Amino acid sequence: MNGQERDRSCLEGMRTGDTRALEELYERHNGLLYSVVLRILREAQGTEQVLRESWLQIWRGPGGYNVARGNVGAWLLTVARNRAIAWLKSDGLPQRAEPAAGGDVPAPTEDASANAAHRQMSERVRRALDVLGPQHRQVLELAYFGGLTQGEIADRLNTSPGTIKSWSRQALVRIGDLVPHEDWT
Amino acid sequence: MTPHTEEILERCTGYVLGNLSDTELGALEAHLKEGCPACEAEIHRLGRGAWAFAAATPRLLEPSPMRTRILEGVLRESREREVKKGQREGRRAPIPFPRRRSTPVFGWLAFLAAVVFAVSCVIEWRAASRMQRELSAAGEEVTRLNGEIQSERQWTAIATAPQTRVIQLAPTPAGWAQFGATPPHVRVTYDSATRQAIISASGLAAPPGKDYQLWAITNTGPVGLGLLHADRDGRATIRLPNAGDPFTLSAFAISLENEGGAPTPTAPAGPVVMAGKSGT
Numbered sequence: 001m002n003g004q005e006r007d008r009s010c011l012e013g014m015r016t017g018d019t020r021a022l023e024e025l026y027e028r029h030n031g032l033l034y035s036v037v038l039r040i041l042r043e044a045q046g047t048e049q050v051l052r053e054s055w056l057q058i059w060r061g062p063g064g065y066n067v068a069r070g071n072v073g074a075w076l077l078t079v080a081r082n083r084a085i086a087w088l089k090s091d092g093l094p095q096r097a098e099p100a101a102g103g104d105v106p107a108p109t110e111d112a113s114a115n116a117a118h119r120q121m122s123e124r125v126r127r128a129l130d131v132l133g134p135q136h137r138q139v140l141e142l143a144y145f146g147g148l149t150q151g152e153i154a155d156r157l158n159t160s161p162g163t164i165k166s167w168s169r170q171a172l173v174r175i176g177d178l179v180p181h182e183d184w185t
Numbered sequence: 186m187t188p189h190t191e192e193i194l195e196r197c198t199g200y201v202l203g204n205l206s207d208t209e210l211g212a213l214e215a216h217l218k219e220g221c222p223a224c225e226a227e228i229h230r231l232g233r234g235a236w237a238f239a240a241a242t243p244r245l246l247e248p249s250p251m252r253t254r255i256l257e258g259v260l261r262e263s264r265e266r267e268v269k270k271g272q273r274e275g276r277r278a279p280i281p282f283p284r285r286r287s288t289p290v291f292g293w294l295a296f297l298a299a300v301v302f303a304v305s306c307v308i309e310w311r312a313a314s315r316m317q318r319e320l321s322a323a324g325e326e327v328t329r330l331n332g333e334i335q336s337e338r339q340w341t342a343i344a345t346a347p348q349t350r351v352i353q354l355a356p357t358p359a360g361w362a363q364f365g366a367t368p369p370h371v372r373v374t375y376d377s378a379t380r381q382a383i384i385s386a387s388g389l390a391a392p393p394g395k396d397y398q399l400w401a402i403t404n405t406g407p408v409g410l411g412l413l414h415a416d417r418d419g420r421a422t423i424r425l426p427n428a429g430d431p432f433t434l435s436a437f438a439i440s441l442e443n444e445g446g447a448p449t450p451t452a453p454a455g456p457v458v459m460a461g462k463s464g465t
Contacts, residue, residue: 063325
């Protein structure tokens with residue numbers, strides 16, 4: 001059973017209330033969810049709160065996963081990322097003007113055990129964005145980690161929303177083509 | 186059904202990045218609920234890029250006590266919600282106890298009957314709650330499977346569509362030099378109406394440090410369609426939601442690139458080892 005099949009099997013188990021399935025899915029994916037949410041929020045307390053709400057949503061609604069949209073890991077990431085952005089934009093919380101860059105997170109330590117596949121993927125994405133240009137990376141970071149709308153990004157970069165859409169799509173296609181088919185479906 | 190427009194298709198980028206305005210998001214979700222294969226294919230393709238972009242985030246070590254706090258918190262909160270839900274449902278249907286005078290013995294019997302009745306009500310309620318949860322889970326499963334079936338139908342329809350072409354890729358001179366006497370077999374099944382394509386390959390294991398990359402050759406030049414990652418036996422089956430415009434597409438080709446693919450998506454950097462005309 002490969003990783004995708006294991007993930008789907010965990011979701012099946014969670015439908016019947018199997019807490020071990022939840023634990024397994026957590027072990028397999030929370031490292032990435034934690035890294036992404038912390039990068040968005042840049043504070044530990046909110047990150048833990050967002051992750052608890054995200055896993056509660058996943059535990060109570062594994063049927064929210066739609067296989068036609070991609071792999072289980074991508075769905076989990078979408079749940080956590082959207083909750084983090086909602087948390088960031090909610091009233092009474094400190095807002096920030098810029099999304100966190102890679103080295104800007106007040107996080108403890110980098111996970112030295114991150115596997116070779118992850119390092120290889122990071123390197124490929126970096127190379128793909130280097131080819132496209134810095135504006136493509138900036139647009140994706142402002143959108144994904146900053147939660148800015150296309151219009152807000154256009155204002156910030158002093159260009160048109162159409163250009164932002166175009167840059168976003170070019171970057172996503174270019175990066176997506178690097179993903180092996182079996183990792184996505 | 187809402188008409189499928191370029192504007193709606195363009196919103197798919199913002200959808201996968203989660204940065205559409207509420208109005209745009211509402212319009213796109215309404216459109217998707219009605220079933221739009223083109224938008225679903227676009228979201229599938231772009232979603233792959235968004236996931237890879239996020240997945241490349243430097244991994245950070247989570248504090249070790251966090252795992253216990255989160256998992257225990259999830260299960261505790263889930264149980265509390267179930268209890269509260271049960272209490273709300275319980276209050277909706279109060280059990281009426283009529284007031285009446287009776288003898289002490291009859292009173293005890295009535296009390297006993299009431300206890301039995303209450304216990305049986307609790308058992309019934311728990312069974313009903315369990316069945317409701319199972320029904321809800323079954324409903325979600327049906328929705329998920331329907332999505333899966335719809336996606337699979339779109340792809341299997343390519344094989345029987347009248348406008349579908351099957352293009353067999355043959356080795357180029359550089360390919361013969363690369364493969365020797367046993368070249369790989371690569372077939373592209375391309376539906377010119379939907380622009381979807383399925384690539385089937387065998388014997389296509391890339392040398393160490395190299396990747397095979399697929400290209401659409403158009404009248405404005407090559408367009409990268411992605412890397413061909415074969416399994417350990419050299420077999421690969423890849424689905425492309427958009428392999429190119431049939432009016433500009435003239436051929437498909439495969440180049441041998443350094444790992445990660447050609448630096449630019451508009452020109453192979455390595456030798457083109459296989460090619461086949463699309464038949465237009």
